[in-house]
Amino acid sequence: MTESKAYLKKEWLEFKRTHRLLAFCILFAVFAILGPATAKLTPLLLEAFQADLETQGMQLVISEPVAMDSYMQFFKNLPILLIIVIILFSGSFTGEFTKGTGVLMLTKGLSKRKMLFTKYILWMLTTLGGIFLYLAIFMGYTAYYFKLTNLGGFFAAAGIYLIYIWFWLSLLLLMSVIIKSAGIVILGMGAVYFILSLIAIIPNAEHYLPTGLSQGVVFVADPTVIKDFLPAILITCCLNIVLIIASALLVPRKEV
Amino acid sequence: MTIDMKQFMELLPIMIPLIAIEAGLLLYGLIHVLTHKNYKCGNRLIWVLVVCLFSIVGPILYIILGKEDSASRDDDFE
Secondary structure (H helix, E strand, O other): OOOHHHHHHHHHHHHOOHHEEEEEEEHHHHHHHHHHHHHHHHHHHHHHHHHHHOOOOOOOOOOOHHHHHHHHHHHHHHHHHHHHHHHHHHHHHHHHHHOOOHHHHHOOOOOOHHHHHHHHHHHHHHHHHHHHHHHHHHHHHHHOOOOOOOHHHHHHHHHHHHHHHHHHHHHHHHHHOOOOOOHHHHHHHHHHHHHHHHOOOOHHHHOOOOOHHHHHHHHHHHHHHHHHHHHHHHHHHHHHHHHHHHHHHHHHHOOO | OOOOOOHHHHHHHHHHHHHHHHHHHHHHHHHHHHOOOOOOOOOOHHHHHHHOOOOOOHEEEEEEHHHHOOOOHHHHOO
């Protein structure tokens, strides 16, 4: 436990001193500001094009932006942030072995399993921290510009999205164990997303797939839809546990 | 697109932090690129262009992909 704690401290310091933490916070903050900003500015932009479009025979009805438009932006920006998180952490574990820095830790008595799970805890904590920062700034701006509505649905949808993010981090954990290079880890993640998207073409399949949890604004508009996605929530949680156990079992075999 | 004074004042709370972040990142990125000569990948010219041309994203790309982990300023070599 002591060595894991020390390793976690070392990883945190590295994350801080390489300014990745700063970049991480700035990205989450910028996207949090951009969500309500886009919702507020879109009608103004549309107004600017209204005259042009009307001469082409298109009729534009511009309505006042509401909190729901802002929520929509919140869920539109989350996948971009998730991709950034995956890219940022993709080389975290594999890099220790390709650069040879992991060997130093192993010779000091830290097991590969402890090394992997310490990194996983750091990924989870920093992502969770980033999401909370994103949520706090976003809610502040949304409350300032719009009248908050459907808050229950919004927080439920955000909670469900957290399970979706947890799934990708758990998958990243397994990919980092079975694959040697960071680039191929990202490709592997992309391949899994592609396969899941293909399966989602089957009618109602998304009610059972992790990708079904990324509906976001659909849940905000009608929280009763969530009960249709309960199998997807359950399956994703089970998959996460399977991915974590598989990683724990496979990591001792990883070549140094 | 024309915005009146009222709309401008309304958008100010969004614009101020975005401009501050953008200017801060640009300055930090540019100073770092110009005072260091070792990068994880690419060269000085590429990173100066990336940092200057892509606002917000450019300096962050530099921090993640270009900036050397160890502190090795130019004067350390002299």
